[in-house]
Structures are given as C-alpha cells and as structure tokens.
Amino acid sequence: MHPELDVDKVTPPPARLTGFLYHTPDVMPSLLLFLATTMLLVYSGLKTLDRAEAPIDFGIFAIITFSIPVILVSYLVSHISWIWDGRYPVRYGLQAGATGSLLMLIAIVIGDYFDEPSKGLAFGFGCMGGLWYLTLRTHGSAPARIAFPLSLISPFISVYYFWYGESMSEFNFGLLATIALAFASHFFLFLIDSPYKKAVGVSGTRHMSAFIDHFSTGNGRRLTEAIREICQTFETKNGWISIRKKGETVAFLAIPGIHPGPLGELGGSNLPVKIDPVLPGLGFAFHGATTNDHNPLRDEDITRIGKAIVNASESADYSDYSSATVMEGDTPSAYAIGIGNGTIIFVKPGDSDDILPELAARLERPSSNPEGVRLMIDLHNQEGWGRSPLAAGTKEGAMLEISAFKALKLSQSLTKGKLMVGISNMPGEDLGRGIGPGGLRVLVIEIASSSDSQQGQRTAIMLWDANGFAPGMNKELQDGLKGMADSILLASTDNH
Incomplete structure (x- = not known):
C-alpha cells in the first residue's frame, strides 16, 4: 500500500474549469484500444517482416512481445508514481502503448517502402521509448532522472526478445533508436521548458502535468499548488x-x-x-x-x-x-x-x-x-x-x-x-x-x-x-x- 498523498483541505481545487473537463477513456476502453492497435501491428509484421517462424507462432510471439512489456510497465509506474508525488494511472500507459503501436505501424510501412521493414520496426520501438518519456514527464510528473530509465524498459524488453541472437544489426539499431529518441524527447521538453522556467522561475513541464491531471481527472490539487508557485504578494486598496x-x-x-x-x-x-x-x-x-x-x-x-x-x-x-x-x-x-x-x-x-x-x-x-x-x-x-x-x-x-x-x-x-x-x-x-x-x-x-x-x-x-x-x-x-x-x-x- 502506498501512503496517502498530502491534500490541502482548506483550499478547494479549481472549480471554474470543472465544466470543461475532458475525461480520457477509462481502463477497459484504453485496453481495448491498445489490443486493437497491437493486432494491427502484428498483422503488419506478418505481411512485411521476413521471419522464420510460422504465421501462427509469429502471431503469438509478436502479441506477447508487443503487449506484455507495455502492460507491465504501465502497472509498475502506476504503483510507484507516489514516490515522486506523481500520478500515472494504468490507462495512461495503455493509451501511450496504443499510440506507440500506431507509430510502429507507420514506421514499418515506411521501412517496407525502402525494403527495410525490420529497421522500420526497430525505429518504431525507439519512437515508443520517446513517447514513454514524454508521457511520464507531462502526465506522470516524473522528474527526468526517473522518467528516462523507465522509458527504456518496455522498448528494451521488446527489442531484446524480438531480435537478440537472431539479427544483431536490428537489435543494436533498436537499442540506439530507443536511447536516441528518449534523449530527443528530453531535449525537446528542455527547449520548451527553459524559456518558461527563465521567465517564471519554476518548471513549465510540472505545470503542464498539473493541467493534464486536472483536465483528465478533475483532481485540482497539483494545479492549485502549481499556481501558488507563481503567485506573488499583492497589496490592494479596498x-x-x-x-x-x-x-x-x-x-x-x-x-x-x-x-x-x-x-x-x-x-x-x-x-x-x-x-x-x-x-x-x-x-x-x-x-x-x-x-x-x-x-x-x-x-x-x-x-x-x-x-x-x-x-x-x-x-x-x-x-x-x-x-x-x-x-x-x-x-x-x-x-x-x-x-x-x-x-x-x-x-x-x-x-x-x-x-x-x-x-x-x-x-x-x-x-x-x-x-x-x-x-x-x-x-x-x-x-x-x-x-x-x-x-x-x-x-x-x-x-x-x-x-x-x-x-x-x-x-x-x-x-x-x-x-x-x-x-x-x-x-x-x-x-x-x-x-x-x-x-x-x-x-x-x-x-x-x-x-x-x-x-x-x-x-x-x-x-x-x-x-x-x-x-x-x-x-x-x-x-x-x-x-x-x-x-x-x-x-x-x-x-x-
């Protein structure tokens, strides 16, 4: 059991935005969406990848390789996010996995156009790593030192089981693509965050995470704290x-x-x-x-x-x-x-x-x-x-x-x-x-x-x-x- 988060019971959470909340899909719709995109990815792999396994064996192997790491990492992050006072429901990870599957599908199609579908899939795993990093930072409030290693777990596992011992060139390419795109996501957020932090004095990424948390869940505690960080003493004559x-x-x-x-x-x-x-x-x-x-x-x-x-x-x-x-x-x-x-x-x-x-x-x-x-x-x-x-x-x-x-x-x-x-x-x-x-x-x-x-x-x-x-x-x-x-x-x- 994780400890209860500290909640300010005196100040109510932001209320005026409650009517405009956009509630993202719950766990079951997110899971169905993830499984549907995974099946599309498996079908694309059957048609384009030159694998030695029989179609049924490859289908089972691909489903396990593409889906199990995403589900396990989603479950892991959702249960340890309290350590950094963050919040990352399982549905966030499933939605990230569904988006990553679509990116890998696009990468395979582009790679197949150049007669390199395996390289396209390896690059797609790298995209998944970058996507994990972005969602952990912007949705889960995770600091960079935590988000970076967590973002590598799922792609590394998939790359290892998909190519290690069979095609070392794709294996190495997948690892490098994952690390490179995770770093690219980090520097992308850094470039966005730096002007905000220089002007306001606090992290814009954390404020972005607070906004997303409020809009997707209705919980305004972090958003109230974020606004208080940029508050100034104000004197007025009444x-x-x-x-x-x-x-x-x-x-x-x-x-x-x-x-x-x-x-x-x-x-x-x-x-x-x-x-x-x-x-x-x-x-x-x-x-x-x-x-x-x-x-x-x-x-x-x-x-x-x-x-x-x-x-x-x-x-x-x-x-x-x-x-x-x-x-x-x-x-x-x-x-x-x-x-x-x-x-x-x-x-x-x-x-x-x-x-x-x-x-x-x-x-x-x-x-x-x-x-x-x-x-x-x-x-x-x-x-x-x-x-x-x-x-x-x-x-x-x-x-x-x-x-x-x-x-x-x-x-x-x-x-x-x-x-x-x-x-x-x-x-x-x-x-x-x-x-x-x-x-x-x-x-x-x-x-x-x-x-x-x-x-x-x-x-x-x-x-x-x-x-x-x-x-x-x-x-x-x-x-x-x-x-x-x-x-x-x-x-x-x-x-x-």
Whole structure:
C-alpha cells in the first residue's frame, strides 16, 4: 500500500474549469484500444517482416512481445508514481502503448517502402521509448532522472526478445533508436521548458502535468499548488461604506481595488456573488480603481478582502449626516456625495473602460480637506466594449480630474442634513439581457435639511450585475426613471 498523498483541505481545487473537463477513456476502453492497435501491428509484421517462424507462432510471439512489456510497465509506474508525488494511472500507459503501436505501424510501412521493414520496426520501438518519456514527464510528473530509465524498459524488453541472437544489426539499431529518441524527447521538453522556467522561475513541464491531471481527472490539487508557485504578494486598496439601522448593518458597499472579472483560481468571474456571502446586510459590489481586465487573485483572496473590510467597519465611527449630490461635467462627469466627514466620488466614464489606480489616487487625494476620506466608485456605465482604460495625463483623465475637483469643492460648501437611506434588490440572472446572478440592487440616499434648496434631495443609485450598458441604454433608463429621484446614477459591476 502506498501512503496517502498530502491534500490541502482548506483550499478547494479549481472549480471554474470543472465544466470543461475532458475525461480520457477509462481502463477497459484504453485496453481495448491498445489490443486493437497491437493486432494491427502484428498483422503488419506478418505481411512485411521476413521471419522464420510460422504465421501462427509469429502471431503469438509478436502479441506477447508487443503487449506484455507495455502492460507491465504501465502497472509498475502506476504503483510507484507516489514516490515522486506523481500520478500515472494504468490507462495512461495503455493509451501511450496504443499510440506507440500506431507509430510502429507507420514506421514499418515506411521501412517496407525502402525494403527495410525490420529497421522500420526497430525505429518504431525507439519512437515508443520517446513517447514513454514524454508521457511520464507531462502526465506522470516524473522528474527526468526517473522518467528516462523507465522509458527504456518496455522498448528494451521488446527489442531484446524480438531480435537478440537472431539479427544483431536490428537489435543494436533498436537499442540506439530507443536511447536516441528518449534523449530527443528530453531535449525537446528542455527547449520548451527553459524559456518558461527563465521567465517564471519554476518548471513549465510540472505545470503542464498539473493541467493534464486536472483536465483528465478533475483532481485540482497539483494545479492549485502549481499556481501558488507563481503567485506573488499583492497589496490592494479596498474601500467600504457600511449603512446601519439601530446598530445593525442593513447595507454594505464594498469597493475592492481589484477588477471584478476575470477572477478565480483559473478564470471565471462573478466577484459580486463571491464577495456577497461575507458582506452583512444587502451587499453592493461596486467597481473601484483597477487595472483593465486583469485580476491576479483567487476566490479565497476575495473572501479574505471581504472579511477584512467587514471587520474594519465594526470599529468605525458612524454619522447620520450627509450633503446633497453634486454633479460636474458632462462626459466624463463626477458626482460627489458627502457622508459624515467623507465624500463618495461617483465617476461616469466617457470613451474608456475602467479607471486606473493612478488616476483614482489623484481624484481621492485630500488636498483641500486633509481630514476627510474620499472613495472613488467607477459607475462603469459606458455603452459598448473594447475601449482602453482611463489613465492620468490623458485628455479624458484631465477632464475628469477638473470635474471631480469642482464637485468636491462645491460639496464641501453645502450644509449637511439628516441622512436617510433606502435599499432594494431584484435578484435573478438573465444572461440573455446581460444580467449576472447578482441581479439589480438599488440604493436611495435622501438628504433632509432646513435649506429649501436641499429639502428632500434624493439620489438613486442602481447597480446592475453586468458588464457595461448597451448602446442607448443610459438615455432610455434616465428618461424612463425621470421624476423618481433628483439624481439617478446608473452603474454596473463589470462582471464578465
């Protein structure tokens, strides 16, 4: 009995790829495939090889010589692969044997064309050795020092029983071909692996083996370990706004400093759904400042970020005063809402997709009010896709900075009033309409003040779990919702 492999029970294996698994044939189909190709090889040998045995004797001898070494080596490797923390089911060896039989069949046909079928078969055994080496490295995670001798066992046995003592020239040629092609396979992998290892710092062959293991079996332990080997420490700025009623959180606005999608252990997205379980009350996963469509984190990191911002909210100072919503600029435009001693800056983009952290830092810098906290939220309501991210120093970025500065300055001059908040949500996924599993979530902020200009000023923020809006949708929604609130901010999570 081999010892149990160490399994990380905390981190789940990659899940997003599970639906795309391609399960290779099981043991019995693999065995039937191997036997079928072996019979074709034996038939080809009967027709082309000039052997002294009777046809029946040669058939039995060839079947044993071609098949038994492959089966024995497959069984051997499957039972010792735990030594190097690898995995090599018997079906891998049978599938390699079937492929090798086809290669030997082709080699015999080519050799027969040049009146050297025996040399062709000997070269085919060499191909089998190279194939064994490749599968042991890429499927079985075997290191080179182990894969090389194991790859020689099956071809050497077959070559020995087929030609030793009868045709030493074919015997020697078969041995040399096996060693040469096994070495060739090694250097082939070396040439592929070297640039990857130089760039990333770890073996690409081992990562390839982890991918194959996951796709063929669904076991993601090695793949998770492989990804962790190339992980780097990543620091991100995350914002949050907690809304409480009688000491209980009823809504939580999360602004992670990471892109909502792609996200996950190997792709996928759905950040709003992944962070929502750890957010108290009704969660709002707003789009913050991020790099465009790039996310180096995994699901477990999102959970960690969510728990961190929720813990921070427990010791925060709360206020029930706010100032009215101020809007500056056309497109791009900035909305400023003062809450307590801080300000939320909602940004409506123009011809861009995502706001880079450098520009967001400029919008949030407390130059005029060093004590206040500013949080930027990207409404991400641009229409259409395929745009570049908005960076500092660009024309649109400069326009946005000016608009944000004016909005902040005006917001700070307003009299603050009593803060009233309403929340609602419409759950459900409608992929045909571009809406993700987070559905639609609505936050309404109303400011009550003694000033007539601000009396009952109401702002509605509508957050769709979607990737931007379709052409003309902003105007259509604004026209349809006109009169429902003084200001209507349309936003999407950028989930895709």
